[in-house]
Amino acid sequence: MGKQRVAIVGIGQTHHTAVRGDVSIAGLVREAAQRALDDAQMTWSDIDAVVIGKAPDFFEGVMMPELYLADALGAVGKPMFRVHTAGSVGGSTAIVAQDLVAAGIHERVLTVAFEKQSESEAMWALSMKIPFQPPMHAGAGGYFAPHIRGYMQRSGAPDHIGILVALKDRLNALKNPYAHLHEHDITFDSVKDSMMLWDPIRYSETCPSSDGACALVITNEKGGDAAAAAGRPPAWVKGTAFRSEPTMFAGRDQVNPVGGTECARDVYAQAGITNPRQEIDVVEMYVPFSWFEPMWLENLLFAEEGQGWKMVEEGATQMDGDLPVNCSGGVLSSNPIGASGMLRFGEAAMQVRGQAGEHQIDGARTALGHAYGGGSQFFAMWIVGADKPES
Amino acid sequence: MRDVAIISLGQTDHARRRNDVNDVEMLMPVLADAMAGANITKDRVDFVCSGSSDYLAGQGFSFVTTLDAFGPWPPISESHVDMDGAWALYEAWVKMQSGHADISLIYAYGKSSPGEIRRVMTRQLDPYYTGPLWADPVSLAALQARAGLEAGAFTEEQMAEVVAASRRNAKANPHAQLSGDAEAVALLDEDYFVSPLHKHDCPPITDGAACVIIAAGDVARELCERPAWIRGFDHRIEPNALGVRDLTTSVSARQAAEKAGVAAGGVDVAEIHAPFSHQELILRESLGLGADVSVNPSGGALAANPIMAAGLIRLGEAAARITGGEADRAIGHATSGVCLQQNLVCVLEGE
Numbered sequence: 220m221g222k223q224r225v226a227i228v229g230i231g232q233t234h235h236t237a238v239r240g241d242v243s244i245a246g247l248v249r250e251a252a253q254r255a256l257d258d259a260q261m262t263w264s265d266i267d268a269v270v271i272g273k274a275p276d277f278f279e280g281v282m283m284p285e286l287y288l289a290d291a292l293g294a295v296g297k298p299m300f301r302v303h304t305a306g307s308v309g310g311s312t313a314i315v316a317q318d319l320v321a322a323g324i325h326e327r328v329l330t331v332a333f334e335k336q337s338e339s340e341a342m343w344a345l346s347m348k349i350p351f352q353p354p355m356h357a358g359a360g361g362y363f364a365p366h367i368r369g370y371m372q373r374s375g376a377p378d379h380i381g382i383l384v385a386l387k388d389r390l391n392a393l394k395n396p397y398a399h400l401h402e403h404d405i406t407f408d409s410v411k412d413s414m415m416l417w418d419p420i421r422y423s424e425t426c427p428s429s430d431g432a433c434a435l436v437i438t439n440e441k442g443g444d445a446a447a448a449a450g451r452p453p454a455w456v457k458g459t460a461f462r463s464e465p466t467m468f469a470g471r472d473q474v475n476p477v478g479g480t481e482c483a484r485d486v487y488a489q490a491g492i493t494n495p496r497q498e499i500d501v502v503e504m505y506v507p508f509s510w511f512e513p514m515w516l517e518n519l520l521f522a523e524e525g526q527g528w529k530m531v532e533e534g535a536t537q538m539d540g541d542l543p544v545n546c547s548g549g550v551l552s553s554n555p556i557g558a559s560g561m562l563r564f565g566e567a568a569m570q571v572r573g574q575a576g577e578h579q580i581d582g583a584r585t586a587l588g589h590a591y592g593g594g595s596q597f598f599a600m601w602i603v604g605a606d607k608p609e610s
Numbered sequence: 611m612r613d614v615a616i617i618s619l620g621q622t623d624h625a626r627r628r629n630d631v632n633d634v635e636m637l638m639p640v641l642a643d644a645m646a647g648a649n650i651t652k653d654r655v656d657f658v659c660s661g662s663s664d665y666l667a668g669q670g671f672s673f674v675t676t677l678d679a680f681g682p683w684p685p686i687s688e689s690h691v692d693m694d695g696a697w698a699l700y701e702a703w704v705k706m707q708s709g710h711a712d713i714s715l716i717y718a719y720g721k722s723s724p725g726e727i728r729r730v731m732t733r734q735l736d737p738y739y740t741g742p743l744w745a746d747p748v749s750l751a752a753l754q755a756r757a758g759l760e761a762g763a764f765t766e767e768q769m770a771e772v773v774a775a776s777r778r779n780a781k782a783n784p785h786a787q788l789s790g791d792a793e794a795v796a797l798l799d800e801d802y803f804v805s806p807l808h809k810h811d812c813p814p815i816t817d818g819a820a821c822v823i824i825a826a827g828d829v830a831r832e833l834c835e836r837p838a839w840i841r842g843f844d845h846r847i848e849p850n851a852l853g854v855r856d857l858t859t860s861v862s863a864r865q866a867a868e869k870a871g872v873a874a875g876g877v878d879v880a881e882i883h884a885p886f887s888h889q890e891l892i893l894r895e896s897l898g899l900g901a902d903v904s905v906n907p908s909g910g911a912l913a914a915n916p917i918m919a920a921g922l923i924r925l926g927e928a929a930a931r932i933t934g935g936e937a938d939r940a941i942g943h944a945t946s947g948v949c950l951q952q953n954l955v956c957v958l959e960g961e
Contacts, residue, residue, distance in 0.1 A: 222708040243738055275670035276692065281741070282665040282733035283692055286947040290849040296865060299847040299952070300701070303692040305671055311689055315701060322707030323611075338737075344670040463658075463688040466674055470683065478685030593674045 224608060225320045226443025226453035227568040229259025229436030235399040235553035238337040239430040244279060245291035248333045251432035251558075252292055255329065259436035260451070263293035266436075267325035272302040272312025272332040273557030274592075277344035279335050292331060304461070306505070306592025308332065309433065309560025310599030313588075314459045316437050317601075321456075326439050332561035333432035341428060341556065360425060360508065362594055364417035367510040369474045371419065376513060376528035378419065382410045383531050384509035385424040385551060391538060392548025394577035399429045399553040424509035424551075431555030433562045443607070454568035454603040457585070458489030462598045473595055479518040482598040487520075490585070490602040496521045499602075500583040501543045501570045502536075503563040505590045507550045512536065516544075519589065538580065546570070546578040560590030564601055571605045612707050615830040615837030616699075616958065617933065618823040619926030620644030624787040624914035627723040628817040633667065637679035637719055637819050644715070644821035648833050652680065655823075656711035658688040659702045661695035661718040662918050665730055676719065687711070694718065695922030696883075696944030696954050699822055703843055712829045719819035720918035727815055727917070734948060736850055747885075747948060748812055752804040754857040754949045755888040759806055763858045764891040766806060770794035772887040773810045773912060780909025787814050787914040810912075813885040818916030822926045838929035838940070842870030842957035845944075850951060860896040863943070863953040867897045870955040878937035879904045881924035883944045885911045892950065897943065907931065921945065925956050932960045 231254025233239070239247055248271070256262060269292050271285045281287060285301040292299070304311040309332040316330035342358040370376065389405045392398035405423070413423035438446075443453040462482035464471060471477075483495070492498045504519070506512045513527035521542060522530050530536055536544035545551070547566040550559050567588035569575045584605045591598050620643030622628075628636055645652065658680055664672050673690045682688060687710075691698050695718025702714035728746035735741040758764050771794045780789035792810070803809040824830075830837040846862035846869070848855055855861070867873070880903050884890035890912075894905065906912075908927040911920045921944025928942035942956040 275664050276733075277664060277670045279737070280733065281737045282663065282730070283946070284737075286734050286847075286951055287736045287850045289847045289951075290851070290854075294847055295849055296846060296862070298845050300697065300845075301692050302689065302701075303673070304688075304690050305674055315689065315704075318701075318704050318708060322704050324704060324707065461687050461689055462685045463677060463682050464685040465678055465682055467678070468683060476685075481685050593671065596674070 224440040225456040228446040229255040231255030232433045235429040235431035251434040255434035266329045268298040269294040270300045270316040270330040272308040279338045307590040307597040307599040310590030313564045331434040332558040334555040334557040336428045360417040374525040380528045381509040384512040388551040392552035398548040426507040426554035429555040433558045457602040458486040459601045460485040483519045486600045503566040564588035615839045616929035617834035618647035621820040622818040624818040648823040657714040659698040661698040666720045717821040718919040718922045721817040751886045758858045761858045769887040770797040776912040780913035811887040813915035816916045820919040838932035838958040844869035845954035847952040863896040866955040879931045880941040881928040883921045
């Protein structure tokens with residue numbers, strides 16, 4: 220049996236916010252899943268299997284929460300699978316779900332990713348002492364600030380690049396009703412004047428802590444064709460890839476990780492893309508701290524090494540630029556950690572389906588969904604397109 | 611489906627406490643053994659998938675650093691599940707179906723000794739209703755055993771026979787933690803631990819790890835004289851809430867066994883992941899295994915229960931009976947969650 224074609228026919232997400240005190244974890248994931256089913260015009264009984272992903276269990280204080288969520292997600296009597304690959308998990312989860320369809324094992328798979336950060340303290344969960352390693356006690360920002368400083372030194376990028384990215388993503392978020400942050404009064408100066416948290420990362424260049432969930436309904440070719448015939452164009456999967464590399468290793472470039480570039484090369488090759496900047500119409504990139512946009516532009520081969528910040532400065536990644544990045548507002552505007560990767564994958568699919576509403580890029584045919592995790596050593600990516608792939 | 615086979619298993623000598631090694635150090639010889647058993651070096655591995663739980667390691671993202679046991683350089687295609695390693699094997703098998711990989715390495719590990727495992731495992735319950743009651747897995751298994759005894763599904767004598775057989779079988783398993791010549795009659799004389807369970811009806815607390823290599827088609831034939839081909843593979847889940855389940859049987863195990871095609875042929879050997887003695891009796895019935903089936907020749911989870919790896923070991927041990935030429939058709943089973951909430955079944959056949 221060869222590889223089957225795979226389509227995304229339903230996408231749902233919650234309104235992301237700091238505290239969803241009105242719902243349990245089960246209520247939160249069910250809300251996103253129900254919206255994805257509605258979008259796919261399916262019901263719970265149409266689903267063959269459920270694949271769920273989230274970041275560390277300590278974030279909510281529930282060990283293997285999929286066990287408790289089995290009935291809330293309609294998985295009773297079905298296969299239920301739990302993925303966890305650090306911050307890239309939302310992307311990895313979507314890939315595992317699409318693999319089940321690509322392999323011909325299931326026809327219709329529901330995949331869900333979530334985080335309910337308000338139920339615990341992510342900073343604490345990330346700062347526990349690991350034996351034989353220097354304690355960090357600094358959360359993600361403290362971990363990544365030196366990487367960003369390294370990028371600025373290598374590339375000679377001026378200080379305001381990060382501010383431009385933050386301003387762009389927060390303005391884009393105003394066009395996304397699901398985004399956590401809607402900062403109508405944001406300006407270049409308000410970002411610049413916000414508190415310096417982990418030099419060079421300012422408060423307004425940092426992702427929020429969000430409660431939220433995202434869900435996708437993934438089907439085989441028959442399901443994709445049926446959706447298209449009913450006037451609901453699917454997003455077709457054109458390539459998927461994972462890459463991981465070691466955490467502590469002297470040969471590792473943490474600013475421009477080899478694993479990220481190899482993952483991108485793999486996924487581009489599967490999609491038949493040779494010039495990513497020309498052939499990809501829109502990108503949903505995992506940017507939790509503003510400076511990661513220029514860094515990933517280089518890592519994903521959209522710019523030469525050291526040149527990514529110029530794309531930002533020229534406005535190439537704005538919604539009216541030639542490579543719009545994070546039209547949804549991205550991770551900088553909503554960060555339900557475990558779901559953030561799936562939101563990137565889902566938003567990429569929304570763009571090629573033409574259902575992104577106010578933040579839609581006209582005529583988007585090919586999109587990249589990107590997620591990374593850990594200390595920039597875990598990567599998951601997919602390319603989705605409006606056109607059915609040839610193989 | 612594409613032909614994929616289990617070709618090698620490595621595991622620790624399971625022990626009550628492994629203070630001498632961290633997780634990476636515990637895993638490294640296990641991965642080396644599995645690769646040596648498959649006659650491969652790590653450069654031939656196309657996909658790596660692992661299973662573990664941060665709640666055992668006591669740190670978020672614990673699997674991130676244990677990937678060093680493989681040494682992911684140059685960067686590798688890799689994934690991780692917060693499930694028993696048997697499900698990591700399932701993910702790798704799925705990945706290989708679409709032709710993305712010819713050889714996959716799967717590992718799983720867990721140290722139950724550093725924390726109070728009975729309290730830790732209570733975090734698997736519904737966080738709003740049952741979790742705050744801190745009902746631990748031994749107490750909940752005792753409820754299940756009591757329900758089965760009262761329903762006449764099995765007897766205390768049968769439970770003791772399961773333990774005696776496990777201890778006896780484990781004498782031939784150099785990796786086992788508990789083995790011996792216990793007599794069922796004598797076991798029944800021991801004090802209750804959590805009635806109706808004696809301590810011997812419960813799994814030992816174990817630190818341990820395992821690694822399995824799987825390969826596709828001719829690659830498997832090249833690397834292994836008699837590959838254990840995966841002919842059926844399925845897993846199913848039930849609700850978490852005990853009140854909506856019939857604890858005297860295992861609906862999800864029966865569903866998984868049906869989907870995996872257990873009944874399509876005779877079964878020589880079954881490695882059943884039953885942490886508690888009465889659960890083996892429930893599972894024998896739900897999986898549809900007759901009295902002639904050799905169950906848990908390794909001693910099973912009653913002989914060593916490295917949480918997160920114990921299910922993967924069952925699949926590896928079942929396959930080892932085929933690669934060793936002792937069996938033609940074998941069943942590997944894994945469970946997860948409270949009172950057998952989730953079950954996985956793998957049907958393995960020799961050529």
